[in-house]
Amino acid sequence: MGLLAGLFHADVATAQGDPRSLAAVMYPVERSYVSRATEPRRREFAAGRALARQAMASLGVAQAAIPAAADRAPVWPTGIVGSISHCSDWCVAAVARESQECSSIGIDVEPAIPLDDDLLDVICTDAELRWLGRQPAGQRLMLAKAIFSAKESFYKSQYPLSKTLIDFQAVTILPDVARGRFEARLEVNVAPFLAGQILEGRIRIASGFISTAMILSRRMANSSTGGHGRMQ
Template sequence: MIAPRPAPQDISQQRQHALRQLLSDPIAIATCDPHGDLPEPFAEESACLSPNAVEKRRREFAAGRASAHQAMRALDQPCAPILIGPKRAPLWPEGLTGSITHCASCAMAAVGFTRDFTGIGVDVEEDTPLSRDLWDSIASPAEQTWIAAQPDPGQAGKLLFSAKEAAYKAQYSRSERFFGFSGLELVFDTNKGQFTACFTSDQLPYRSGDLLRGRFAITTGVIITAVEISTSELCP
């Protein structure tokens, strides 16, 4: 007997539950289905999109903003436009920090107060294999050794990619620096669903050797990763 497929609402709830487990309680989270009924973004937000943006891009953007607005409401904060800065990062209202992510089947957001967190990073990717041809561009030799040793190297490569994205987003709110995938080297504890990201060079105010800590989940066809940096952490 073939089991019935989960309803889209059930899948969304499972994904939201998975994200909830990756972040501490003071961080508000929300998820949205890009294929569902979506509220219109603020006009100022829509203006950030290219006039030539395709429907897929517009729906994913709207789903990401809808998730962010829902998370803001969960913090009892008024909804406000989340614009895009000159370096393409979201511009959060005063007193808030957060992260928005989306893939073809899911959009997510996590938002917290700057009094509690200096940075938050979340990333969601479809649970599809990362091509071996891309390993050199995202992974250090040590990371490639780890990928190759995993039961599903393609999935492990996609997990590494996602985790680096989440760590990069979390640190960016402080450093406002672009750097390549080689700027962070990751170590995973797959049994605990955790990872650490070590800076391989100075990205002020972060120094080479500083660590960020994250968590991950693989569920319902997606890979979810998250990093939070609290104001109480000793990292400068």
């Protein structure tokens, strides 16, 4: 499947698969975290960890547990940054060695089905709603779903640097699906990011799924003039 093709530069390792068919083994600390979860949730959690270890192995990183912190974020081995996303029938993971140019990663996967119309006002900013209104009517709710996915990737990538939970209105996404890119514009200050700062991510719709990704560096986070994510 080419779902992840072109989302990251060569320093990022990725893995993907169907959680329903992966033979995923969890470490004890991982099993403990989902001990009371439903079977689908345990299956998806296990698949995400297994795929993350598969991606780490391709970087030459030894197998290790990836527990979840109190805030539910994955706890990566020292020197590793990464992100995991899953839905009921697909799971993706991306990892890299932490560096000046790669301080955090965000990735998201969603079924390529239109967003529920009732969620538009919850998820989309006024600027996004205006942009959607200029798109062909038959594409608007699918593009809204792409906006939702891009926000998920942005949230995951900013959180390790800001340690701040933000809502859907805190960032405006402008997708360019044809070019495989999106822009994320901060609407509020989320230290170390500033309102008005623009960051760039990648988007791909393939094989029935939407996948989005973003890489952030501390240089971008500390920039007072904004910057673009390095995704090449």
